[in-house]
Amino acid sequence: MAASSAWAAGEQALRDVEILSTDAMAGRAMGSPGSALARTHILKRFAQIGLKPAYGSFEQPFAFAVAAETGAGINLIGQIAGTGKSDKVLVISAHYDHLGVRKGEIYNGADDNASGVAALLAIAEAFAETPPRHRVIFAVVDAEEVGHRGSGALVAKPPVPLARIALALNLDMLSKNAKGELYASGGYHFPWLKPRLTALAGKVPVSLKQGHDGPPWLGDDDWTVQSDHAAFHQAGVPWVYLGVEDHAEYHRLTDDFATVPRDFFARSVRTAVIAARQFDEDLDAISKEAGR
Secondary structure (H helix, E strand, O other): OOHHHHHHHHHHHHHHHHHHOOHHHHHHOOOOHHHHHHHHHHHHHHHHHOOEEOOOOOEEEEEEEEOOEEEEEEEEEEEEOOOOOOOOEEEEEEEOOOOEEEOOEEEOOHHHHHHHHHHHHHHHHHHHHOOOOOEEEEEEEOOHHHOOHHHHHHHHOOOOOHHHEEEEEEEOOOOOOOOOEEEEEOOOOOHHHHHHHHHHHOOOOOEEEEOOOOOOOOHHHOHHHOOOHHHHHHOOOOEEEEEOOOOOOOOOOOOOHHHOOHHHHHHHHHHHHHHHHHHHHOHHHHHHHOOO
């Protein structure tokens, strides 16, 4: 992807974040009117990009019941066909739900996770412009904030057999870091990813670090089961997670569009696009090394 196109993708991604984190979306809580508005925007962008449904339609409704907790959500799943003969698949995911309205206050969730959705859409645009070698599934999932229910539903009923998914790339919180850093997690669990992530770090316009996926990170600092890649991890599907470390606005009212640093976010989006392109080009080797 040319540099000018990548920066243009960053500008469009900023617009997507702004739209998804407006007060009109009311924090995009699962099952809310704001969630429906968010889906309308995302489906409009799917159509503009030219994505095709991965199921019979873009929508994958799901319901869950765990002890006394019940709920229902809707994933949005699109795809782009690959140009090669390999049947291996790359999945790119980002959750669109956030905390909604609490005590009359709207939690807009610009970083968490309008930023990840916007980056996913930018990757889709890049692959629509220059098609990938492999089939790429774009999963904009619901109900992450209530226990990764949407990604769990996706993994339970995937549009392709799980054995064909060579890698899942999850994007969650990409826009806010004072040090200009993103973390790429996954190398601890899949050591054959480490040299690929090191090579990626030399190509991207942010400081890309590895970690937060095992020792020395403990507790909540180990992100292995902290976002939607957890469902893939538990199903034995290799994954990479891109995201920033927690910041002062995480799950706070101040996580809105006005506090998004434009330059860093544009560079994060470009990083996500470069990462997706690299993983697509190397997907057959990744699958072989993963024993898939």
